Amino acid sequence: MMAQHFQPGNSMQIVDLGERRFLTHFNLKYIRVLGEGNDGKVVLASSASGLVAVKKFQRSQTSRGREGRFLTEVNTMRRLSHPNLVPCYQAAMCDAYFAYSMPYYPGGDLTTVLSGHNPMDTATIMRCMIEVSFAVEYLHERCLAHMDVKLENVFLDGAGHAHLGDLGLLKHVTTESRTLPARGLGGTYAYFGPERFQAGPQDGIDPFRCDIYAIGVTCWLLVSKDESAVNVDYQARVRATTGVRGSVRSALEQMLEPEPAQRPTVSKVLELLFLTILLLLLSLVVVIILIIVVVILATVIVVVVVVVVVHVEEVVVVVVLLVEVVVLVVVVVVVVVVVVVVVVVVVKVAAILVIMFLINVM
Numbered sequence: 218m219m220a221q222h223f224q225p226g227n228s229m230q231i232v233d234l235g236e237r238r239f240l241t242h243f244n245l246k247y248i249r250v251l252g253e254g255n256d257g258k259v260v261l262a263s264s265a266s267g268l269v270a271v272k273k274f275q276r277s278q279t280s281r282g283r284e285g286r287f288l289t290e291v292n293t294m295r296r297l298s299h300p301n302l303v304p305c306y307q308a309a310m311c312d313a314y315f316a317y318s319m320p321y322y323p324g325g326d327l328t329t330v331l332s333g334h335n336p337m338d339t340a341t342i343m344r345c346m347i348e349v350s351f352a353v354e355y356l357h358e359r360c361l362a363h364m365d366v367k368l369e370n371v372f373l374d375g376a377g378h379a380h381l382g383d384l385g386l387l388k389h390v391t392t393e394s395r396t397l398p399a400r401g402l403g404g405t406y407a408y409f410g411p412e413r414f415q416a417g418p419q420d421g422i423d424p425f426r427c428d429i430y431a432i433g434v435t436c437w438l439l440v441s442k443d444e445s446a447v448n449v450d451y452q453a454r455v456r457a458t459t460g461v462r463g464s465v466r467s468a469l470e471q472m473l474e475p476e477p478a479q480r481p482t483v484s485k486v487l488e489l490l491f492l493t494i495l496l497l498l499l500s501l502v503v504v505i506i507l508i509i510v511v512v513i514l515a516t517v518i519v520v521v522v523v524v525v526v527v528h529v530e531e532v533v534v535v536v537v538l539l540v541e542v543v544v545l546v547v548v549v550v551v552v553v554v555v556v557v558v559v560v561v562v563v564v565k566v567a568a569i570l571v572i573m574f575l576i577n578v579m
Contacts, residue, residue, distance in 0.1 A: 231291060232309040239271060239316040243307050256283060257314060261321060268321040269306060273314045286385035287315040293384045294319075297359075301352035303372065303382035322380060324373025330439055335373065339465060340497045342439045345371070346432065347490045348379040353428050354483040362388045362424030364404050366431035368438060368445075388424050396421030407445035408434045411475045414448050426477040429486060433472025440465060450475065462500075464493040502555070509550050 234242055245262040252259045257273040274287050294305035294317075308317035327345070329335040337345070349371055356363055363384065370383040386403035390396075400418035410430035416422055437443065437451055441458060452473040455466060468489040474480045481489065 231288070232307075234309045234311045237311065239273070239307075239309050239311060239314075239318075242309065243318065245269065245271065245318070262318070264318075269318045270321045271316055271318045273316045276310075276312070276314050284315065287317075289387060290383070290385040291317050293361075293387055297355070299352055299355045301348045301378070301380055302355065302384075303380050319382070320374075320380075322372035323375050324377060327368040327371045327373070327379075327435070327439065329373075331368070331442055337439065339440065339462065340494055341377070342436065343465070343490050343494045343497070345373075345377075345379040345439075346436045347487060347494070349381050349435070350432060350483055350487050350490060352381040353432065354487065356387070357425055357428070357483050360390050362390060363428050363431075364388055364402060364424055365408075366428055366435060367405050367408050368435055371435070390424060394421060395425065396423050398422070402427070404431070406447045407449075409448070410477060411448075411450075412477050423477050425483070426480045429472055429480045429483060430474075430477075432483075432486060433469055437469050437473065440469070462493075462497070464496040468493050506551060510547060513546060 232242070239245070240247055240262055243264070245264050248261040248263060248268075250258055251261050251270060257275045259270055259272045262269055262271050274283050276284070291305055291308040294303065295308075298304070303319050306318040306320075309315070324335060330337050330342075349366065353363055353366065363381065364386040365383055366381065370381060372380045372382055374380065388397060388402065398418065399413065399416040399420050399422045402413070402422055402424060404413070404427065408431040410427055412422060413427065434445070434451055437455060438445055440461065441454075443454070452470055452475060455461065455469045455473060461469070468486075471481050471489060472486060
């Protein structure tokens, strides 16, 4: 698909409130603080249409960089539209802070998975990473690199679907080489690929491959429940860890490839993640079939023993009849299970294709 270049500019009116408060101006009622950081805090508020989260950036004489990040994030959020990207409702500049409102995600961010408050199985993790990858693909198609994909920037709604936020470090790549000088790229050290640590200030870095590595790190932390670390060979960790399913391991190894040029594109990442979920579903079907077969065989053995004890002369006839019944039952069960799985997979793939089509025509 041909890249659709993002058109920067002021896409919305950022209200200058002066001394007035953000919540008061937009008729929002403060509820509580959701989180705090070096740049400011996020508070929960209620509006006429429901709950919203308000992100505040503290303003000072030394906050020019923070102001630029705020403007980048707000303008980008308002110009882009994707079901897995966090949108912006209102934005304003006050004397003491900058602020914007966005949806409230009751599931919190993906760090809740590691803390045990929001446990996920492998299939659910893969589904969340597919949703994150859809958002990143949408950005990459517009020559935009997120540059800060991480657990803290992926939010879960009430249904458990993932939404990628925090676009303040986003980069618009217009060069033919699709690279940018290393010194101008932001991000979180624990999610940096090896090239970020090895590069000089003027060396060209492919920010799109940086996003792929960050997706891989995020996925690995969820699967392994490992702690993030700086300048670590995550690919080696994946290979050294036992208990990781083959399809999951393969996808992780490719995303965490130390050599940027050998990492897959985000479209290829989506293929890998879809294949992983399909294989997980198939393995589940195989386990169910084996359990059914074992139960049936155990039942046959019990019945045969009873028949032997009661009527020895009827054993052969009964055994033949039971074998025929068991074979018929097993065939029916296998056919039903396969049909159900095929229908489920077809429905999911069809839904994904429809979503992709709608996204591409937006």
